[in-house]
Amino acid sequence: CFSFGIGEGASSALISGVAKQGGGHAQFITGQDRMQPKVMQSLRFALQPAVVDISVKWNVPKGVSVTPLSPPIRMLFQGQRALLYAQITGESSGDTEGSVTVKYSLAEQPVENQLSFSLKPAEDTG
Structure with a gap:
């Protein structure tokens, strides 16, 4: 609409x-x-074909939790962009890596993108 x-x-x-x-x-x-x-x-x-069936899955170590801060994205059209915000809290005793996977359909074809990230704070170089 x-x-x-x-x-x-x-x-x-x-x-x-x-x-x-x-x-x-x-x-x-x-x-x-x-x-x-x-x-x-x-x-x-x-x-034009739209990006639909958008889902976001967070993979974080035990002891770490993710709280999405952005509303769910239902559809995107060409030229539009979306930002996802989430708050990551807690501590992990071992793993220092996490990832987020975004799955969606474009022109009736399934697409999956994954981004890995470090949970270890960057060292201060200043």
């Missing part, structure tokens, strides 16, 4: 909420903005 807020009085919470619940994109047209470029961008999003 692609939603458009037209004018200065458009409710950003309502327009963004409708787009989010519909798995689409919100556009706002205010002031001297022209409507045509905004509609064309939404049309381009609708006509």
